[in-house]
Amino acid sequence: MACLLGVSACTGSVDTAAVPAPAVITAYSARMSGKWALFVDASRAAGDVAVAGMRCNRTVVALHLERAVPRAALEAFRSVSDDVQASAAPLPAATLAEGGYAGAIAVVIRDFDVKDRVDGLMDATATADVRIDATLHVTRAGGAVLEADETGTGEASLASGFVCGGATDAVANATDAAITDVVRKLAEQFADSRALRMPDPVLRAPEAQ
Numbered sequence: 001m002a003c004l005l006g007v008s009a010c011t012g013s014v015d016t017a018a019v020p021a022p023a024v025i026t027a028y029s030a031r032m033s034g035k036w037a038l039f040v041d042a043s044r045a046a047g048d049v050a051v052a053g054m055r056c057n058r059t060v061v062a063l064h065l066e067r068a069v070p071r072a073a074l075e076a077f078r079s080v081s082d083d084v085q086a087s088a089a090p091l092p093a094a095t096l097a098e099g100g101y102a103g104a105i106a107v108v109i110r111d112f113d114v115k116d117r118v119d120g121l122m123d124a125t126a127t128a129d130v131r132i133d134a135t136l137h138v139t140r141a142g143g144a145v146l147e148a149d150e151t152g153t154g155e156a157s158l159a160s161g162f163v164c165g166g167a168t169d170a171v172a173n174a175t176d177a178a179i180t181d182v183v184r185k186l187a188e189q190f191a192d193s194r195a196l197r198m199p200d201p202v203l204r205a206p207e208a209q
Contacts, residue, residue, distance in 0.1 A: 019072040019176050022184035024079050026191035034102025035083040037091050041108045042069035045132070049171060053118035056126070056164035061116060061171045069132075069179055073107050076183040080191035093141065103140035103196075107186060110135055110149075116171050124160040128170035129153070130178040136186045138196060145196055148189040152182025 045065035051057065070086065077084045084105070091104055111133040118126045131153050138146040154177025160166040190196065 019068050019179045022072070022076045022079075022180045022187065024076055024184050024187045024191065026080055026188055028191060028197070032081040032191055032196060034081075035085065035100060036077070036081055036103055036105050037087045037096060037099075037101050038070075038074055038077055038084050038105045038107070039087045039090050040070035040073050041106070042066045044109045045069050045112050047112070047114075049114045049116050051116045051118055051126075051164070051167045053124075055121055055124040056118040056160055056167050059118075059164045059167050061114075061168050063112075063114065063171070063175065065112075065175065065179065068175075069107075069109060069183070072179050073183045073186070076187035077105060077190060080187055097141065103138060103145070105190065106137040106139075107183075108135045108137070109133070114171060114175070116167055118160045118164065118167055120160075124166075125157055126160040126164075126166040126170040127155070127157045128167075128174040129155045130171070130174040132178045132182045134182050134186060136189055138190060138193070140196075146189065146193050148186070150182055150185040150189065152178045152180070152185065154178035154181060 042065060047063055049061045049063060051059040051061065074084060074086050090106060096104055109132060113131045114128065116126065116128045118124050131151060133151050136146065136148045136150070137144065154174040156170045156173035158166040158170045
């Protein structure tokens with residue numbers, strides 16, 4: 001990939017397949033009980049980022065994180081739960097009940113912001129900053145139980161390289177960090193919820209008369 005000043009524009013691509021496993025920290029030693037359905041809407045976690053700075057100003061980094069975010073979220077929630085199953089779409093209440101699910105987890109990426117800049121000409125440095133805003137919705141048979149907003153951030157700096165490949169690599173590293181950060185925070189919200197650890201009143205067996 002040749003992206004030098006004065007030549008035609010070129011594109012690098014970030015399609016992260018494997019994100020570092022988040023270290024989820026929770027106040028409870030016991031995992032969240034039951035089977036949960038996890039749906040992740042990461043449709044906004046994609047787009048093109050123009051690299052700022054004179055050295056690599058014709059470089060565009062294409063981001064496609066629609067697969068990476070759901071995979072990272074699934075790993076994070078599985079680390080604090082007995083059983084979490086990925087779902088391609090939100091499951092209706094009847095399907096959850098028929099499948100023996102304790103409830104449904106939905107993670108929605110609300111906003112995704114990436115800044116990538118290369119400073120210097122000869123010994124140029126690429127610096128990337130990534131911010132991911134996400135919302136967590138958790139429902140059970142009795143209705144909504146938990147809703148929380150979290151933000152994950154990541155930054156990385158690398159030598160830009162002769163053909164500006166460092167600009168793409170810096171975005172990839174910062175994106176990995178931001179994804180790990182946001183799914184960790186969401187999983188901690190889920191794991192630390194007292195309301196979710198209480199029996200669902202709709203499913204509670206009636207008391208003997």
